[in-house]
Amino acid sequence: MTVQTMVQTIARTLDQEMARDERVVVLGQDVGKRGGVFLATEKLFDTYGPDRVIDSPLSEAAIIGAALGMAVHGLRPVAEIQFSDYVFPGFDQLVSQVAKLRYRSGGQFEAPLVVRMPAGGGVKGGHHHSQSPEAHFVHTAGLKVVYPSTPSDTRGLLRTAIRDDDPVVFMEPKRLYRAVKEDVPDDPEFALPYAQAAVRREGDDVVLISYGASMAETLKAGDALAEQGVSAHVLDLRSLMPWDTTAVLEAVARIGRVVLVSEAPRTGGFVSEIAATIAEEALDQLLAPPVRVTGFDTPYPYAQDREYLPGPNRILKAVKRVLEY
């Protein structure tokens, strides 16, 4: 075990995987000498050199497209998109090429690559450094989507993603990069499966479901509820495609009240999918409507960086609504 922040864990996991498997390479803007603008690839350049840690030109299409070609030719690229907001110039490569290659080739070719990207707001970045675009990926058949919230989960899921033969969009909650330090298992084989939600708090009165950057706020709400004598069952989804429908439906069936938290814009966000699934699969177990607490349907603002986020207060209001329903 080593005590690490999330961003340190990423660099360490990449190091471990690159040491283990020569085919693993890293590419992106500033991933070389600079070690990434968040230092998520720190020191890798010194250790593995320019053939395995590739500073790319300023083009997300080049990064994602080239990563695909590398993967097809036998490497296991881990591409970094500097901010998830900047995935869009490379979006066509992701949805038209990467996501569909296995399918369109009848399984002849595969695309074992990871696209890492810091996501989420609360860093005073305005709308082009704060967005949460996971819904776009989850709606794209052929992509797996992971969005951890703790250093250990990041370690375990990044390893799984790198070893996966399918393309994985690996979203990283940037405002949690350095928020906590944690004992992270250093075993180079420590890996976590997808679609296993983590129970962050056991409870019986209301289910709170979230993932990624919004977990911190959700946990704060859970703490506040505990102080008020309300016991929240808090689930951290950790992966969104596939996601843990079983844990969600079981918790909802048992408790009957559920609040879904995500900072992505409300309309068409991933939690709408969860709500739809709950409504379709667990209608009779519901004691109150599944309520979504989300970002607003505005571009991410700058001056209201904090107010935009679904913070503990808004979560508590929603909980009140489902408890009093």
Next chain:
Amino acid sequence: MTVQTMVQTIARTLDQEMARDERVVVLGQDVGKRGGVFLATEKLFDTYGPDRVIDSPLSEAAIIGAALGMAVHGLRPVAEIQFSDYVFPGFDQLVSQVAKLRYRSGGQFEAPLVVRMPAGGGVKGGHHHSQSPEAHFVHTAGLKVVYPSTPSDTRGLLRTAIRDDDPVVFMEPKRLYRAVKEDVPDDPEFALPYAQAAVRREGDDVVLISYGASMAETLKAGDALAEQGVSAHVLDLRSLMPWDTTAVLEAVARIGRVVLVSEAPRTGGFVSEIAATIAEEALDQLLAPPVRVTGFDTPYPYAQDREYLPGPNRILKAVKRVLEY
């Protein structure tokens, strides 16, 4: 009134609007002499010449980005993306520039432009000529999204979109382009508002909700149900942002059983948003779970072009489920 197909109506509406307002220009691939690959801009080049009907290079980013610049400088561009599947190379222009310009400039600049795009499957086009990407647009704050299903609605909504000071993604169900002819109001001021669902069939037993390309299948299911003595209330949303929550919630409240139909992939599709809204706003009125009948979570296939679509049989199965619940 003139009897026209949907695609004829589009060309005619563009012609009317270009005649009315000099600022309206058309741009895209093959929109000039060729009149568009579907002939949606037929004859416009002859009438208005190369300054107002602009054949662009093969770049969706150039088309959408230039449309924005034109709009900012005082024109009212109507851009054509040849297939909605090809919006992705221009997706960054749409989500990062077009959608956010008004917001980021504090309302100083606006982006009065329309991006037209044929969408949907059933034309043996494989996954790059068949997709239904509306969820991506609806989830992007700052874009309006229209998706009509009849020639008259197309006429009325395209006019509204062209005159709108906000950017509008105008999706056109390509397999309905020539499917029906209809008397279309030729009044050059005929326009339809957003967020007013059309009741395509009155009924009391189950609500069927759909839009765009999937309306044809939904109506067929409505007919089949009528023959079985089940009276379906069929709503055509026509616009997705904004969408007619009132009509949907009223119908659901009255009838209590609802089936949502869309050929977009299931996970994270726009009907998940509708289901989530229904669950949140009308839980107590539901007599059965809101059931989604959708495209599958695979890339759009070629050999199974028809089977992929949520056809009448799958809709009927879902209706049976909600009726027997």
Next chain:
Amino acid sequence: MIRDSQLFQPFNDEPISLIGETGAWEGPFDLDLDPAALRGMYHDLVVGRLMDERLSRLQRQGKVSFVAPSAGHEGAQVGLAHALERGRDWLFPYYRDTSLLLAFGLPQVEMLAQAMATRADPNRGRQMPSHNGSKDLNIFTIASPIASHVAPAVGAAISMKVQGTGQVAVASFGEGATSEGDFHAALNFAGAQGAPVVFFCENNRYAISVDYNHQTGADSIAAKAHAYGMPGYTVDGMDVLASYYVMREVIERVRNGLGPVLVETLVYRFGPHSSADDDSRYRPREEVEAWKRRDPLLRFRRFLEKQGLWDDAAEAHLRAEVEASLQAATAEAEAAGPIPVEWMFDDVFAQRLPHLEEQRHDLLD
């Protein structure tokens, strides 16, 4: 004069051509191909042409839903195919590469099975016709979005460089493709990395209806190589030997680690853009006829005749042989039978995820 290894100069004003319109060898060096190799090229030109005709016929018969005719492009394509090492080098082709794919080894039956979407398509009927691919042959499965395959070719080439395999990647595309942002992103990355990749443009002057002058203000597609610090060549694509010799030199250069190259071949498509197009709306008939007189098959046949390697009997024999082979391949492709519905749910991921299992179950029930 013996051909030396730096014979062709980049950024040439006149397209490189080695055979005159009458079939005369006009190259500034001695031919070094034996008769079998030359006849082999002609064979591949004819196979491409006849396959093209067959696909259009099958389309009219309703057995194929769509065709992107390639007649007029054969010279450029076959020249390229013969300059590559089969089974070693990689191709990232586009939908109009019928002759290229066949000459690079794609079995006729696979092309026909892909077009008819039968079980004999190794791509399992996932895409519309003219979208082949073969892992065994290092042919990256074609995708419709124009230019989207170019960055993957660069990535593969970077992998070749990093792993020191001595392979070369080639991406082919039309001149319209050069306008896409992804084209640029790809060439620029290749230039910065010195990756072993060749960008092979089949410039037929039209992207559907959009002509060259609406496509770009550049003097030539080859001139775009300046933007990436790589050499650019313009080649007469109706001349299979010009394509072959330029590509042979270029590929050697690239294989030796001297960095990427852009090659523009000047071709013309004799037919419409696709079976869904009506090119009379935008192309004058005289223009089409003028180009048809420059048919790459005709020119090369004249050349072979002048060399004493070909005559009418050989022609008749070859055509009969190729037709028979195509006939057999068509029958074999058809006999494989249609793609089963349930295949729709495979190959989304390496393993079928639970939600897809459920959806499969729902449909098949």
Next chain:
Amino acid sequence: MIRDSQLFQPFNDEPISLIGETGAWEGPFDLDLDPAALRGMYHDLVVGRLMDERLSRLQRQGKVSFVAPSAGHEGAQVGLAHALERGRDWLFPYYRDTSLLLAFGLPQVEMLAQAMATRADPNRGRQMPSHNGSKDLNIFTIASPIASHVAPAVGAAISMKVQGTGQVAVASFGEGATSEGDFHAALNFAGAQGAPVVFFCENNRYAISVDYNHQTGADSIAAKAHAYGMPGYTVDGMDVLASYYVMREVIERVRNGLGPVLVETLVYRFGPHSSADDDSRYRPREEVEAWKRRDPLLRFRRFLEKQGLWDDAAEAHLRAEVEASLQAATAEAEAAGPIPVEWMFDDVFAQRLPHLEEQRHDLLD
């Protein structure tokens, strides 16, 4: 010699420079600017530099969350600003254009208010600092995604052409931006349409940490103009007069309908990429120091002194005056007060849609 209208030749090997390092006029034509105009340029250089320093100070004080320092870029920017027609031409700038914006007329208070997100920002506090814009001044509001503003500039230029307004659009960007696909798509469209637009590259050799050689294999950014059939110039961007005279000629050409132009100015950023960067990780200190000795302010001051237009007293006076003005602007910007929370819900659409009304209500309740 009198400057004629075709003095500068494109695709030049040596960067165009008019003032030597010692401040000597080295232009091959006679200066035609009066002392007021020359002093005006120096004024704008100093304003840009002092604003830059002020923003960094405000950032360290916690009043501004982020800064993209522009010191080292002033010469190129001020030269451009003075060659444009204010209130007529359009600017599509990027985040490092502090001097350009101010010299083009952006009120200091607006820049400061934008940086501090107060009510005096006409952009209503919607974006991080260094993202200004002004409808009144034809300054397209800056967006962070690199190169995404270039296609809009081309669209505006096409509109200018179609409407025959005689205006010119200018898009500015770093050399890193030239690698984005959207950069290419935009320039290519401009070239095909002959649109009245100038592409103004501030090549400071680094995109954050990625150096020129990892960015592109091209010999120069100007060489990329070949890809679009437009002229490309390389200019010494540390020389405000070189930037001014080249841009004056280029803009005249563009205004006269001769089509778009790409201009590359060679500059250097003296500071880190941004207040969030640590450039010592990737830039040798000697390199930074060497460039600082080429400071555009220093060079132009030496020039003015040589021309007898400047001395220490004038310098002291100017600096005091500018500082006072910036101080007043800062105070005014701050006094406007913070952006109200409820503004978050405005300007998504022309009218607030019902779901936004509801969300607003939910938050403010």
